[in-house]
Amino acid sequence: MSKSPLLEVSRLRVEFPTRRGVLTAIDDVSFSIAPGEVLGVVGESGAGKSITGAAIIGLLEPPGRIAAGEVKLNGLRIDNLPPEEMRKVRGREIGAIFQDPLTSLNPLYTIGRQLVETIRAHLNMSAAQARARAVALLQSTGIPAAETRIDHYPHQFSGGMRQRVVIALALAAEPRLVIADEPTTALDVSIQAQIIALLRGLCHSKGTAVMLVTHDMGVIAETADRVAVMYAGRIAEIGAVAEVIHRPQHPYTVGLMGSIPSIGEQRERLEQIDGAMPRLTAIPQGCAFGPRCPKAMPICREQRPEPVPAGGSLAACWLHDASARGQSASNRTVAQ
């Protein structure tokens, strides 16, 4: 990357203290996003992808807390800001789009009122200016008859239109980073394509960086520049989208790609990864994927792998770690 990163997350660790002990939901996660870049974050439910997003914008549900590591936006730490300061960053610097558009809009206010409120909270504008901007925003997200629709309530919009309103709301103050958590999961395929194209187009034209959290590899493939694959609270592999999809390096990514049915080919059976992701209460020692991994070596059960260069990506896997190769002479095969 030539540009200096806009968002830098380093060794982030999120914990949830419970009566039965501390659960580590995110452990040692590091990545960065450059201005204008789209980073996809994929993983199965419970892998920690949404919690990573929530930690960055300071919206972790209590008792969740950032236990270690730091989040830097434009070189400034934002993970330890007091709540009032963080409120200003949120919306102004970082916009958020969530999965369910109905729950992220207030059902009692017209969408115009919600947009104007957001715009005036972050930008120094008169009510009339803010309203004009709100109409322009709605138009840019493809809502027909924006001048009249602005006075409607959320329930008067369809799911796809509502998600457009949420996108307008997230982009209202022209943030430099948008965190989109499963923005299209609740939508039908034909609407999903429209929303993805819209999000990509708007962010591209304004140079906004996007962190796109989804479980849908297809959405990542056509939207993201780079992708981070998460497993049990850690990043298993991170790299350019084409690299990760066509030449996955981590055995989990290999299995994940094989398990996705695709229209281009006819296969008798889908590849399957037996077993399930471990619960947070029972993350195994060593590599969390070890018990399900077809290529596990003795070291995988004992020591946790650190991300190392593998192919064109970074993979947290002993198969790619030169130091591990010296230790165990067998199992030389590289994942693929």
Next chain:
Amino acid sequence: MSDASASDGAPALVQAESIGKVFDVSAPWLNRVLERKPQQLLHAVDDVSFRISRGETLALVGESGCGKSTVARMLVGLHRPSRGVIRFDGHDLAGLSRSDGPRLRRRMQMIFQDPYASLNPRWKVADIVAEPIRVHRLLTEQGAVRTRVEELLRHVGLAAADAEKFPHQFSGGQRQRVSIARALASAPEFLVCDEPTSALDVSVQAQVLNLMRDLQRENRLTYLFISHNLAVVHHVSDRVGVMYLGRIVELAPKQAIFERPRHPYTRMLLDAIPDIKMTGKSRTPVGGEVPNPLNPPTGCAFHPRCPHADARCRSERPELKPAGPGSLAACHAVQEGRLSD
């Protein structure tokens, strides 16, 4: 209207003849009288016909609200069709006697979308799986029921000891396995699967789809597979019906649907799938959304979103007619040859 596959001669196990379902969604009677609100009827399914041969998988795809789940529910008797006839192995489901009904119903089962909502949280897995056996009195002796339940659980990849657990002790994929075990308990021939994997993660989805395919091979099951995910449909189905606003707009063998889709809506759906193999490919997002089914467009229901619509499409509803080998499509443009391949 007849289905093109009727010509292949194999007797159909399941046959739907012009079935329709109308839901009365009117305001309460008092409001209708006081506020002069008219009665409102929702045509959830309208004039749908298809047949499924033994051992075959027919998939129904479409967006939310297109009526695919209503069709599924009518086939297993959870909804009574407002119009049309459903035949199972030659028997009309509506005209069954008291003794024939349960006997026929034993031979068809349903797997639901949400494995969290479709299992009774207060019952042990042993009781959940044994319920169809008890209801249909397939086995009466306690020990035999127990043995059968354990056999079923092992069959779907669970452990016999799981019988003593409650649904909340399982993950989503395992719960769906329990649902499948329950569906198999009455040794059915026909399984209606309503979005069986859409609540599951992809790696778990692969496990469940593989299991369903193995079971189909072993037991010569016939599937009606409902899904909105075309990639999943491509993987499991033999024939595909595409639904839009309560009607089948295209019904064709899988290969025809995916390689030479005829109906503009099918083409749009295929265009809308993000394809992971073609990174960077841009989709052609089609504008518009599914219209309100309470107030469907005149003529072809798809015409407001269709790039090929003309005056005839706006006024006259197209019938499902042959459009290639084994294919049926309900589209004026296809029938007039206005569409290129």
